[in-house]
Amino acid sequence: MMLFLMFASVVLVGATHSSGDNFSQRFSTWRLSPEDYAFINNLPKPRGAGNLPGFKYIYVDASGTKSHNYDPSKQQIQIAGSPRTSWEGVNAAADIIVKMTRYMPSPIFDNLVLKTSVGVFTAAEKLTIYPEYYNLANTHCGSSCAGQCDITCTFDGRKYEDIAGVGGQRAVVLEDNILCTPSDPYGGSENILAHEFTHTIHIHGISAMDQSDVYLAYLAAKSRQTWALSSYAMSNEQEYFAMAATVYLGVNDIQDNAGGMNMCSPSALCSGEIASRQHLHQMDTPLYNMLTYVFTNNRSQLLSGLTVCPPSHSIIG
Numbered sequence: 001m002m003l004f005l006m007f008a009s010v011v012l013v014g015a016t017h018s019s020g021d022n023f024s025q026r027f028s029t030w031r032l033s034p035e036d037y038a039f040i041n042n043l044p045k046p047r048g049a050g051n052l053p054g055f056k057y058i059y060v061d062a063s064g065t066k067s068h069n070y071d072p073s074k075q076q077i078q079i080a081g082s083p084r085t086s087w088e089g090v091n092a093a094a095d096i097i098v099k100m101t102r103y104m105p106s107p108i109f110d111n112l113v114l115k116t117s118v119g120v121f122t123a124a125e126k127l128t129i130y131p132e133y134y135n136l137a138n139t140h141c142g143s144s145c146a147g148q149c150d151i152t153c154t155f156d157g158r159k160y161e162d163i164a165g166v167g168g169q170r171a172v173v174l175e176d177n178i179l180c181t182p183s184d185p186y187g188g189s190e191n192i193l194a195h196e197f198t199h200t201i202h203i204h205g206i207s208a209m210d211q212s213d214v215y216l217a218y219l220a221a222k223s224r225q226t227w228a229l230s231s232y233a234m235s236n237e238q239e240y241f242a243m244a245a246t247v248y249l250g251v252n253d254i255q256d257n258a259g260g261m262n263m264c265s266p267s268a269l270c271s272g273e274i275a276s277r278q279h280l281h282q283m284d285t286p287l288y289n290m291l292t293y294v295f296t297n298n299r300s301q302l303l304s305g306l307t308v309c310p311p312s313h314s315i316i317g
Contacts, residue, residue: 027123027164027174027185034236035155040168041203046131054083058094062109064102066094075110077101078117081175082129085120089175092310093120096178096193099304100201100249103296108205115204118197119172123183126161132170136160165192167199167242180309191251191308198245202238206294214241217286226284231259240287247276248291249306273303 032040051057059067059076070076077097081090097118101109119130128137138159141149145157152159164185165173173193175181180188202211218237221227227234233243246252247262250273255263264270264279277300281288296302 026162028158028162029164029185032163032166033155036160037166037168037238040133040136040166043132043135045169046134052080052131056081056083056085056087056090058090060094060097060101062101062106064098066091066098075113077109077113080117080119080130080170082119082121082125084122084125085175086179089120089178092178093118093173093193095310096191096306097197099306100194100197100295103299103302103304104205104294105297107207108201108294111205112201115169116200117170118193119170120175120178121172122175127163127166127172128161130170130172132168133160133166133172165196167196167203169200169204171196171200178310186254188309189253190246190257191249191306194249194251194306195242195246198242199238201245201294202241210290210293213286214290217284217290220286221284227259227261229259232257233259233261241290244280244284244287245291245295248280248288248295249273249304250276251306251308253308273306 057068057070058079058081059070060079061067061071061074061076067076070078079090079094079097081087081093101112119127121127121129126137127133136152138149138152138161141152145153152161154160154163164177165171171193173196174185176183177186177192186192202214206214215237218234218240221240222229222234227240233240243252243258244261247258247270250270252258252262253269255269261280261283262270262276264275270276270279277288277292280291292298292300295304
């Protein structure tokens with residue numbers, strides 16, 4: 001079961017890269033609580049209903065090939081861009097998924113194909129554009145969380161539709177973060193799809209035994225105080241694993257949320273994937289070993305090539 005907890009920050013997000021509107025929306029970077037994700041993971045599961053009208057689709061297979069066409073003879077992860085999302089945003093999201101999955105063990109990839117998908121949405125549409133999250137739409141409730149409006153609110157009283165990214169059966173992220181636009185709530189400092197999709201991997205991709213190993217590594221790190229116990233990364237084993245993944249993949253430039261995982265010296269961030277991995281290996285070997293298995297199938301020399309903001313990427317569409 002997916003569980004989240006994170007530091008608070010609310011920012012004003014303007015028009016997305018592709019909307020061309022003067023739309024603005026308050027988005028929260030304070031991620032969801034354990035109770036919120038227990039609730040979300042019990043929502044109806046509509047996956048398998050076919051393509052949604054107006055959505056943009058790219059499919060990624062185990063070799064890292066992207067295609068517009070679903071091929072039932074291949075194992076493919078679906079990336080669905082909402083109607084107002086740009087093709088650039090969908091392509092950039094697909095590139096992130098390619099780089100996260102192309103070296104992983106086939107049983108993990110196959111589980112992700114069977115159980116999960118990815119989405120990119122704009123500020124004008126919000127995450128509730130996806131069927132998985134329809135039931136969380138604010139509709140007529142305004143700021144109320146009372147009565148029938150309770151379903152629209154997180155346990156701390158925020159509106160679900162104001163969240164910039166969540167994991168789960170469909171990992172969804174705001175396009176502004178994918179493309180690092182000036183309206184990115186995270187200011188171009190963290191690849192949120194990498195974080196959220198790692199939560200999806202944790203819940204739906206890895207085995208129960210691997211989940212147990214993550215939990216044991218978390219307990220050991222907590223007991224040894226390997227990382228700052230007050231940090232978001234140490235709030236629970238889910239955040240421990242997801243935050244460490246963003247460090248392992250070299251896509252977290254925020255100094256105060258990883259508990260020191262991405263700090264190769266007291267005053268300096270690690271300078272890329274290689275340095276980040278070396279630091280994790282030195283400080284928390286069980287965690288490093290699990291990440292190396294998940295993302296490289298124990299081939300530690302293979303780098304993802306991920307970046308916080310998208311470099312040039314292959315465009316289809």
